[in-house]
Amino acid sequence: MSDYQLTANVRKELGKGASRRLRRANEQVAAIIYGGEKAPQPITIDKAAFYKAIEDEAFFSSLINIDVDGNKEQVIIRDLQRHPYKALVTHADFMRVDATHEMKLHVPLHVVGEDKCKGIKDDGGVLHVLANDIEISCLPKDLPEYLEVDISNLELGATLHLSDLALPAGVSSVALSHGEEHDSGVVSITHPTRGTADDNAEGDEAQPNAEPEAPEANAKQDDKGE
Known part of the structure; x- marks a missing residue:
């Protein structure tokens, strides 16, 4: 600290x-x-x-x-x-602050292990940070500057929740103290978005000589004229 x-x-x-x-x-x-x-x-x-x-x-x-x-x-x-x-x-x-009383404070989350993350490195997943900080409760002497979120072993499609965080001794999550229904996500690894601009460009190139219908209609009109 x-x-x-x-x-x-x-x-x-x-x-x-x-x-x-x-x-x-x-x-x-x-x-x-x-x-x-x-x-x-x-x-x-x-x-x-x-x-x-x-x-x-x-x-x-x-x-x-x-x-x-x-x-x-x-x-x-x-x-x-x-x-x-x-x-x-x-x-x-x-x-x-009172050294003998717990206090509540928001502390930032630092994501680590992205370069080793299985879901990103091996499967091409995309990291989504769902929370930049969380509210904790602790005595002043136990107050951390930040909390690390290690995603080294996070797989594609997985989400880390508040309950998955390794909190220091003497530190607790305020949200979790209200029940399991408050165990929100912190980070997730999702599949890359499909249908990108590059994909659309490739699709356009696949049919470069598509003929419009207008010329055919004009040709029928010319036949009637003859």
Whole structure:
């Protein structure tokens, strides 16, 4: 699990006007820390450091240590609000974590073993990724950055489900906790699509000299004229 460190300041000026001034200055990002037994704490984070952090996929499934004016908080990121058409983050939500309580978080899935996959390598199948992430429940110390989906032995026509994933110790699937009917597919190997553009082109080439019916009709009209 990656270890992320951020430095923040208590945000004392609140409201829409203060938020607009903060965005115009374009140096900090407005955010809030909530959860636990403490009151919600509005903060600002250095924009450059924060934007660099969110470029890393693991940032969204890792514990984050935030130093707020000397007070340390351990959090996870819960939400990002983005500008509707500019590449700007307008607000970030962080939730405090408790080392003694399980938390729920979405973690990304990384597909591995595609180069060795029987259904693809031997049978020409096509890989379909049905889920890019799943929701898990675990203690903060057991939080994985991502989960691997090994398809090395997946055959043509087969599907890997949530129940087929090898979850780390202390980690469970939130969906499966609701029953077997929530055991959805994660990846599948299907037959390649038939009737491609190349197949159609070959079909057209097979009958290059097909005669239209119009000339025959014209010939009958000429006979009547004679």
